[in-house]
Amino acid sequence: MSQIQLWTLVFVVLTFGVYIYIAYASRVSSTAGFYIASGGVPAPANGAAIAADWMSAASFISLAGIVAFTGNGYAGSVYLMGWTGGYVLLALLLAPYLRKFGKYTIPDFVGDRYSESARLVAVVAAIVISFVYVAGQMAGVGLVFQRFLGVGTVAGVILGMVIVFFYAVLGGMKGITWTQVAQYSVLIVAYLIPAVAISVQLSGIPVPQIGFGQILAELDGLQRDLGFEAYTAAFTQTNMLNMVLITAALMFGTAGLPHVIVRFYTAKSVRAARYSALWALFFIALLYTSAPAIGAFSKLNFIDQIAGTRIDATPTWFNTWSDVGLITLDDANGNGLIDYGPGGGELTVNNDIMVLAAPEIAGLPAPVVGLVAAGALAAALSTASGLLLVISSSVANDVYYKRINPRATEARQLLVGRIAMGAAILVAGYLGINPPGFVAQVVALAFGLAAASFFPILVLGIFWKKTTAMGATAGLVAGLVTTMAYMLWTIDIYGDGEGILGIAETGFGTVGMLINFVVTIVVSQFTPKPSPAMQELVEEIRYPGKSKLVAAHAEGHLDETAAEEGIIDEPPSGRAGRD
Amino acid sequence: MDTAQRSEYWRRNLRLMSVLLAIWALVSFGAGILFVDLLNQIVVLGFPLGFWFAQQGSILVFVILIAVYVWRMDKLDAEFGIDEYEEEVHHS
Numbered sequence: 001m002s003q004i005q006l007w008t009l010v011f012v013v014l015t016f017g018v019y020i021y022i023a024y025a026s027r028v029s030s031t032a033g034f035y036i037a038s039g040g041v042p043a044p045a046n047g048a049a050i051a052a053d054w055m056s057a058a059s060f061i062s063l064a065g066i067v068a069f070t071g072n073g074y075a076g077s078v079y080l081m082g083w084t085g086g087y088v089l090l091a092l093l094l095a096p097y098l099r100k101f102g103k104y105t106i107p108d109f110v111g112d113r114y115s116e117s118a119r120l121v122a123v124v125a126a127i128v129i130s131f132v133y134v135a136g137q138m139a140g141v142g143l144v145f146q147r148f149l150g151v152g153t154v155a156g157v158i159l160g161m162v163i164v165f166f167y168a169v170l171g172g173m174k175g176i177t178w179t180q181v182a183q184y185s186v187l188i189v190a191y192l193i194p195a196v197a198i199s200v201q202l203s204g205i206p207v208p209q210i211g212f213g214q215i216l217a218e219l220d221g222l223q224r225d226l227g228f229e230a231y232t233a234a235f236t237q238t239n240m241l242n243m244v245l246i247t248a249a250l251m252f253g254t255a256g257l258p259h260v261i262v263r264f265y266t267a268k269s270v271r272a273a274r275y276s277a278l279w280a281l282f283f284i285a286l287l288y289t290s291a292p293a294i295g296a297f298s299k300l301n302f303i304d305q306i307a308g309t310r311i312d313a314t315p316t317w318f319n320t321w322s323d324v325g326l327i328t329l330d331d332a333n334g335n336g337l338i339d340y341g342p343g344g345g346e347l348t349v350n351n352d353i354m355v356l357a358a359p360e361i362a363g364l365p366a367p368v369v370g371l372v373a374a375g376a377l378a379a380a381l382s383t384a385s386g387l388l389l390v391i392s393s394s395v396a397n398d399v400y401y402k403r404i405n406p407r408a409t410e411a412r413q414l415l416v417g418r419i420a421m422g423a424a425i426l427v428a429g430y431l432g433i434n435p436p437g438f439v440a441q442v443v444a445l446a447f448g449l450a451a452a453s454f455f456p457i458l459v460l461g462i463f464w465k466k467t468t469a470m471g472a473t474a475g476l477v478a479g480l481v482t483t484m485a486y487m488l489w490t491i492d493i494y495g496d497g498e499g500i501l502g503i504a505e506t507g508f509g510t511v512g513m514l515i516n517f518v519v520t521i522v523v524s525q526f527t528p529k530p531s532p533a534m535q536e537l538v539e540e541i542r543y544p545g546k547s548k549l550v551a552a553h554a555e556g557h558l559d560e561t562a563a564e565e566g567i568i569d570e571p572p573s574g575r576a577g578r579d
Numbered sequence: 580m581d582t583a584q585r586s587e588y589w590r591r592n593l594r595l596m597s598v599l600l601a602i603w604a605l606v607s608f609g610a611g612i613l614f615v616d617l618l619n620q621i622v623v624l625g626f627p628l629g630f631w632f633a634q635q636g637s638i639l640v641f642v643i644l645i646a647v648y649v650w651r652m653d654k655l656d657a658e659f660g661i662d663e664y665e666e667e668v669h670h671s
Contacts, residue, residue, distance in 0.1 A: 067634075073630075074615075074630060074633060074634075077611060077612075077630075077633035077634050080633070080634050080637075080638060081607045081611055081633060081637050081638070084637075084638045084641050085603065085607050085637065085641055087641065087645065088599070088600070088603045088641050088644050088645060089603075091645045091648060091649075092596050092599060092600065092645075092648055093596075096652075209635060210624065212625075212626075212635075213623075213624045213625030213626040213631075214624075214625050215625075216625050216626060216627070216630075217625060232619065232627045232630040233619075234612075234615040234616055234619065234629065234630070234633075235615075235616075240612060240613065243612045244608055244612055244613075247607065247608065247611075247612065248608075251607075269664035270664050271652075271653070271656070271664050272664075274648070274649045274652060275649055277645055277649075278642075278645045278646055278648075278649050281641060281642050281645055282642050285638050285639070285641070285642050288638055289634075289635050289638050289639070292634040292635070539585070542585075542589055542592075543580065543585065543588065543661070544656060544661055544664050545580075545656075545661040545663055545664065546663055546664070
């Protein structure tokens with residue numbers, strides 16, 4: 001066993017031990033605890049949990065490489081702005097109001113505010129989006145085990161499943177949240193140590209966000225010499241229209257993803273929900289501002305150490321990573337030198353290497369490499385558990401309890417939730433071991449779908465009292481259908497059509513979102529308005545203090561209470577309140 | 580809160596939101612994309628400014644925007660006498 005493997009093992013065993021201890025300490029016995037940690041998580045902890053939930057294996061391992069290697073540099077900005085800018089929308093437009101509404105799931109809000117058919121569409125969308133994501137996380141767990149510990153992918157995934165099973169089934173949202181707080185700490189330390197070390201090496205400045213500027217001129221020059229466009233030059237790969245549309249789709253998609261929105265239900269109060277959003281973005285920004293710096297530093301190192309080097313004189317790390325297939329070299333012209341240029345030249349470099357190999361490239365000691373492995377596992381496991389909770393709560397709360405057996409006791413609901421969680425983990429593990437080929441593409445598209453479906457009807461549901469059930473359902477369907485149709489038409493594995501105005505399939509979600517807004521608003525003009533009591537309820541969720549209607553609505557006598565309060569004349573005959 | 584107070588509270592919330600969202604759009608879509616070439620003419624600490632907004636500045640401003648929102652909303656709540664927040668989780 002090498003030094004690196006030994007240290008990796010030490011950190012993995014240590015961190016997994018902590019996760020299991022937290023799981024045991026925060027086991028739950030109520031549905032409120034299982035679904036939303038009883039709405040009792042303090043803001044900084046909730047923020048760290050949101051950040052860990054949000055930053056997946058892809059953010060941790062691939063982001064720096066996507067920015068620096070797939071693009072010339074600038075084009076990757078869509079991910080940096082898109083995956084952080086959405087939190088401004090969440091904080092200002094959704095978090096406080098959804099917390100005031102105070103339910104378990106996003107379909108809960110959609111179903112209560114609009115209609116049962118809207119609830120069903122929401123459930124299906126939430127489950128599909130979450131499964132697509134979770135498959136990628138489990139595959140990430142397998143990858144790390146294989147590369148750092150030499151364990152087979154299958155064994156790695158199964159180990160990951162067992163750990164998640166332990167804390168997610170036992171502790172539900174409460175266990176997941178507190179484990180995520182620990183996981184955030186592990187992953188951010190693991191990310192920042194190599195970032196700072198490389199920044200010091202290359203720029204002499206210990207803050208990567210600043211040191212990054214010192215090398216840009218040199219990097220621009222190196223890229224031009226090799227025949228690339230300059231690192232900082234704009235619109236060399238993605239035109240302005242697509243930059244705008246893709247960034248917007250990622251932002252609005254972030255604000256429409258069920259596993260992110262649900263986290264604001266776990267906050268202690270409306271005020272804590274606002275602070276949770278602030279803490280979350282702060283914690284996320286630590287990694288998201290470091291990632292482009294790591295990307296640029298590594299690219300400089302990479303070009304410097306590799307381009308034009310004799311093939312038999314490559315550095316050790318190059319050989320280590322080409323052994324596991326992350327770098328492939330094909331000396332096409334047989335000159336014995338590595339020719340690196342536009343399109344890769346004789347090199348094929350996997351994006352993941354920028355973070356995984358960064359400590360070795362910078363010559364950092366073995367414990368740091370082990371820590372990075374533990375950090376990548378923390379990122380994958382924390383995101384997986386948050387997604388699994390959405391699946392479990394959608395099945396157990398929105399389908400089983402709301403549709404199949406509304407008389408189920410709390411113990412029974414909790415049991416169904418745990419069984420759903422266990423089943424979801426098994427499916428996720430299977431998908432992780434046998435990932436469908438299109439997962440990576442679908443994950444990018446999931447943002448477009450979330451932007452085109454959930455975001456408009458949530459925002460309108462809060463900000464426009466007269467949004468009707470039929471309007472929202474029509475908008476939801478219109479946005480979803482047009483976006484999916486466009487994606488199927490343009491994406492290369494299906495239709496490979498040219499699209500309209502050259503709009504990228506990842507950016508079309510923005511157009512779908514606008515369609516959703518327009519359809520919802522237009523149809524709402526011509527369909528029966530929400531009941532006066534419902535309009536009054538929407539009014540009430542806009543104010544953070546305690547109020548009567550929200551509680552009355554939950555207990556099923558919204559109309560009666562509204563009548564008592566003099567908001568409406570008398571409850572409508574027949575079945576009152578919510579169904 | 581009576582009806583007049585409520586509409587005043589909501590109006591001020593909407594005004595704060597509009598200002599913050601305008602800045603949100605300006606730094607990301609504006610400085611980071613639409614005006615990137617123009618801003619790249621200016622170099623600060625080694626960063627072409629448009630590139631900096633796209634990869635660092637916009638994220639920094641996003642954090643500040645939420646901080647300002649949280650701070651101003653706390654003040655607004657205090658002004659309207661909201662000192663007790665909804666903490667219940669309602670479920671049936």
